[in-house]
Amino acid sequence: MTGNKPTRSDGIDPAARSRARRRAAQALYAWELGGNPMRKVIDDFRHEQDMQIADLEYFEDLLRGVETHRSELDGGLAPFLDRDIERVDPIERAVLRMAAYELKQRLDVPYKVVLNEAVEVAKRFGSEQGHTYVNGVLDKLAHAWRTTETGT
Numbered sequence: 001m002t003g004n005k006p007t008r009s010d011g012i013d014p015a016a017r018s019r020a021r022r023r024a025a026q027a028l029y030a031w032e033l034g035g036n037p038m039r040k041v042i043d044d045f046r047h048e049q050d051m052q053i054a055d056l057e058y059f060e061d062l063l064r065g066v067e068t069h070r071s072e073l074d075g076g077l078a079p080f081l082d083r084d085i086e087r088v089d090p091i092e093r094a095v096l097r098m099a100a101y102e103l104k105q106r107l108d109v110p111y112k113v114v115l116n117e118a119v120e121v122a123k124r125f126g127s128e129q130g131h132t133y134v135n136g137v138l139d140k141l142a143h144a145w146r147t148t149e150t151g152t
Helices: 014-034 038-046 049-053 056-080 090-105 111-125 130-145
Strands: none
Touching: 014 038, 014 056, 014 090, 014 111, 038 056, 056 090, 056 130, 090 111, 090 130, 111 130
8 A cells, every 4th residue: 555545566546547437438428429529528637626536547548449449349339239339328338338448458457347347437427227238238248358257
């Protein structure tokens, strides 16, 4: 432990990563609905006071990763959705894309962490039962993309 911040042996602060994910979901929502370039969205969010306690590097990686890989992420999610991705609630869509990016590109993050964090973000910002939808979709995606880790 360093100061008041609990960190793991690899120096990662899980609480700061959780905050980064919450802000990233909000930023992805704003990006999609607002139509602004990702650079502006990142700049706008970086100036928020509570971003000082989030993992800014991880926040930016999530946003740029979703922007860059959106088609691939949507294609991976599609078989596990009960509707077209564009018809999914915008908050749940942002969470699904963010978690799909982590599952595909951030192999340093265990899939159970990705799923748990996504469910928590969906509970906080999504519709009343949105987190159960997110959990179901991501569980299937994790079993498809992380077969070595999930044992399937």
